[in-house]
Amino acid sequence: MVCLQLSNRQSGYISPVIDLAKYALIGTLVVDVKEKGWVMIVEQIGASTIATVTETGQFARFIWRSAKSSVSSVFRGKTWPLVFTQMLIIGVKSVPVIMVTGAFVGMTLAFQAYDQLAGMGLGEHIGILINLSVVSELGPVLSAVMLSGRVGGALTAELGTMHVTEQIDAISSMGTDPVRYLVAPRILACLLLTPVLIVYADLMGSFGGYAISVWFFKINSQAYWQFTAYGVTLWDVMVGLTKGFFFGAAIAAISCYKGFNCKQGAQGVGQACTEAFVVSFIAILALDFAAAIISKSLYSIFYPIRSLI
Amino acid sequence: MAEIDKDSGIIVTKDLTKVFNGKAVLEKLSIAIEKGKTTVIIGPSGCGKTVFIKHLIALLRPTAGEIFFKGQRIDNLHERDLGKIRMQMGFLFQGGALFDSATVYENILFPVRQHTNISDRRQLDEIVKSKLAVVGLDGYQSYYPANLSGGQKKRVALARAIALNPEVVFYDEPTTGLDPVRSDVINELILKLKKELGITSIAVTHDMTSAYKISDRIVMLHKGKILADGDAEYIKNHPNDTVRQFILGQVSEADVAALRVSGTKFASQFNPKDFEE
Ligand SMILES: Nc1ncnc2c1ncn2[C@@H]1O[C@H](COP(=O)(O)OP(=O)(O)OP(=O)(O)O)[C@@H](O)[C@H]1O
Numbered sequence: 001m002v003c004l005q006l007s008n009r010q011s012g013y014i015s016p017v018i019d020l021a022k023y024a025l026i027g028t029l030v031v032d033v034k035e036k037g038w039v040m041i042v043e044q045i046g047a048s049t050i051a052t053v054t055e056t057g058q059f060a061r062f063i064w065r066s067a068k069s070s071v072s073s074v075f076r077g078k079t080w081p082l083v084f085t086q087m088l089i090i091g092v093k094s095v096p097v098i099m100v101t102g103a104f105v106g107m108t109l110a111f112q113a114y115d116q117l118a119g120m121g122l123g124e125h126i127g128i129l130i131n132l133s134v135v136s137e138l139g140p141v142l143s144a145v146m147l148s149g150r151v152g153g154a155l156t157a158e159l160g161t162m163h164v165t166e167q168i169d170a171i172s173s174m175g176t177d178p179v180r181y182l183v184a185p186r187i188l189a190c191l192l193l194t195p196v197l198i199v200y201a202d203l204m205g206s207f208g209g210y211a212i213s214v215w216f217f218k219i220n221s222q223a224y225w226q227f228t229a230y231g232v233t234l235w236d237v238m239v240g241l242t243k244g245f246f247f248g249a250a251i252a253a254i255s256c257y258k259g260f261n262c263k264q265g266a267q268g269v270g271q272a273c274t275e276a277f278v279v280s281f282i283a284i285l286a287l288d289f290a291a292a293i294i295s296k297s298l299y300s301i302f303y304p305i306r307s308l309i
Numbered sequence: 310m311a312e313i314d315k316d317s318g319i320i321v322t323k324d325l326t327k328v329f330n331g332k333a334v335l336e337k338l339s340i341a342i343e344k345g346k347t348t349v350i351i352g353p354s355g356c357g358k359t360v361f362i363k364h365l366i367a368l369l370r371p372t373a374g375e376i377f378f379k380g381q382r383i384d385n386l387h388e389r390d391l392g393k394i395r396m397q398m399g400f401l402f403q404g405g406a407l408f409d410s411a412t413v414y415e416n417i418l419f420p421v422r423q424h425t426n427i428s429d430r431r432q433l434d435e436i437v438k439s440k441l442a443v444v445g446l447d448g449y450q451s452y453y454p455a456n457l458s459g460g461q462k463k464r465v466a467l468a469r470a471i472a473l474n475p476e477v478v479f480y481d482e483p484t485t486g487l488d489p490v491r492s493d494v495i496n497e498l499i500l501k502l503k504k505e506l507g508i509t510s511i512a513v514t515h516d517m518t519s520a521y522k523i524s525d526r527i528v529m530l531h532k533g534k535i536l537a538d539g540d541a542e543y544i545k546n547h548p549n550d551t552v553r554q555f556i557l558g559q560v561s562e563a564d565v566a567a568l569r570v571s572g573t574k575f576a577s578q579f580n581p582k583d584f585e586e
C-alpha cells in the first residue's frame with residue numbers, strides 16, 4: 001500500500017508508462033504474496049540469490065581454469081593445430097557477414113547524418129563523423145554482437161551437445177583435460193581473430209560511408225578524406241581494436257561455459273544458447289562502457305606525448 | 310567381512326556416498342576390487358551402477374567417502390593430476406560417447422595422439438587396424454559415428470577405450486544392443502584381455518549369461534548398497550528373494566500388484582471418438 005501511495009503522489013511527474021510498469025510489478029507481488037505467503041517469497045529470493053552467487057563463483061572458476069589453460073596452450077605445440085581449425089571455423093567463415101555488417105553501418109550513418117550536417121553547412125565534415133563512429137564504437141560493438149550470435153551460438157550448441165552426449169566426459173576419461181582441449185583453442189581463436197574481423201568491419205564501414213557520401217551525395221572526395229584524417233587518430237583505431245580482444249575472449253568464455261554446463265536434452269542445449277547470447281551481449285555492452293572510461297583516462301595521461309604514438 | 314583399507318585392491322572405495330538433489334544414490338559403499346580379476350556389477354535399472362563406476366574414474370566426485378587407485382587417493386585430485394591416472398584406465402560409456410565430428414579412425418586415435426608422440430602414419434594405421442579387428446570392425450575407419458548402428462558404435466567405443474592398452478577397463482553395459490554372437494565375442498574379448506594382459510575389468514551388465522561367463526566376482530547393487538557379493542555359483546544360489554528374482558528375471562509380487570492397482574483395462578481408456586479430428 002505504501003508503494004501505491006508513493007507512486008500516486010509521484011505520478012504527476014513520472015511518465016505514465018513507468019507507472020504502469022510499477023503497478024504491474026506490485027500486482028504480481030501482491031498475487032504472489034496471496035498465493036504463497038511472505039515466507040515463501042523470502043525463501044525464493046534467498047534461493048535465487050544463492051543460485052546466482054554459486055553460478056558466479058562457478059563461472060569465475062571456469063574462467064580462471066580457461067585462462068590458465070589458454071596461456072599454457074600458447075606454449076604447447078600440440079594445441080596450435082586445434083587453434084588453427086577453430087580460427088578457420090570462427091574467423092574465416094565470419095568474414096562475409098562481418099563485411100556486410102560493416103558496409104551497412106557505414107552507409108546508414110552517411111545517409112542519416114548528411115541532411116543534418118548539410119543543413120548546418122558542414123556536409124564535408126561527414127567523413128569524421130562516419131569514420132570515428134565506425135572505428136571506435138559501431139565497428140567493434142556490432143561486429144562483436146554479430147560474432148556472439150554467429151560464433152557464440154555455434155560454440156554453445158556444439159559444446160552443449162558434446163556435454164549432453166557425454167563426449168566431454170569421454171575426453172576426461174581418456175586423461176585429457178577438456179578445458180585445455182576444447183576451451184583454450186576456442187578462446188585463443190576468438191581472442192586473436194575478433195580484432196582482425198573488426199578491421200574488416202571498419203574498412204567496409206568506411207567504404208560504405210564513402211560510397212554514399214561521395215557517389216550519392218556528391219561530396220568532394222578529397223575533402224572527405226582530409227577531414228577524416230584530421231578527426232580520426234591512430235589512438236581511436238587502436239582503442240577500437242583493443243576492445244576486440246576483450247570482446248572475443250568474453251564471447252568465447254561465456255559460450256563455452258554455457259555449453260559445458262548446459263542441462264540435459266534438446267531443450268537444455270537451446271536454453272544454453274539463448275543464455276550464452278544474452279550474457280555475451282550484456283558483457284559486450286558492459287566491457288564497451290568500461291573501455292570508454294578507461295580509454296578516456298588513459299588518453300588524458302598520454303595526451304602530452306600523443307605525437308609520439 | 311574383513312576391514313577394507315586403501316591397499317586391499319587396485320581400486321578401493323571407502324564409505325562412498327553420493328547424493329543427487331537430496332536423494333542418496335549410493336550409500337556408504339565400501340568395496341575393494343582385486344587386480345587382474347573381472348568384477349561384474351549388476352542391479353536394477355536406475356540403482357546407480359553407472360554413477361558408481363563413474364566415481365571410480367573420478368568423473369563424478371563423492372558427496373562423502375574416499376576412493377583409492379593403487380593406494381593413492383583420487384577423489385580429491387585436481388583434474389590436471391587425474392590425467393596420469395586416467396591414462397591407465399579405459400572407460401566404455403553406456404551410450405558410446407564417440408566424438409561425432411570425427412571419423413572412427415580419429416576417434417580411436419584420440420587417446421593415442423594425446424598421450425604418445427607417435428606420428429608415423431603406418432604405425433598409427435596399424436594401431437587402429439588392430440583395435441578395430443578386435444571388435445570386428447576393421448574396414449570402418451573412414452565412417453562417421455552417425456553412419457554406424459547402435460551396436461557398431463558401442464564396439465568402436467570399446468576399441469577406443471582399450472586403445473592405450475589400459476590396466477583397468479570399465480565397461481558400462483558392453484553387450485547391450487548387440488546380437489547374441491557379437492555379445493559372446495565381447496565376452497571372449499574381456500576374458501582374453503584378462504588372460505593375456507592381466508587387465509582388471511569392471512563391467513556393468515544386465516546380461517546374466519555374460520555376467521556368469523566373464524566374472525570372477527559378481528556384486529549386486531540395490532538401493533545404494535551392496536546386496537550380494539560373490540562368485541557366479543554363489544550368486545546363482547543366493548538365498549535372498551530380491552537377488553533370485555533379479556537374476557532369474559522374474560517379476561516380484563509387488564510389481565504385479567502395481568500393474569493390477571493401476572487398474573483400468575487399457576482397452577477402456579480410449580474410445581473411437583477420442584481419435585476423431
Ligand atoms: N547427473 C545427475 N543428476 C541427478 N541425478 C542423477 C544424475 N545421474 C544419475 N542420477 C540419478 O542416479 C540414479 C542412478 O543412475 P544410474 O545412471 O547410475 O543408473 P544405472 O544403474 O546405471 O541404470 P541403467 O541400468 O538404466 O543404466 C538415477 O535415479 C538417476 O536419476
Ligand SMILES: [Mg+2]
Pocket residue numbers: 358359360403481
Ligand atoms: Mg547405467
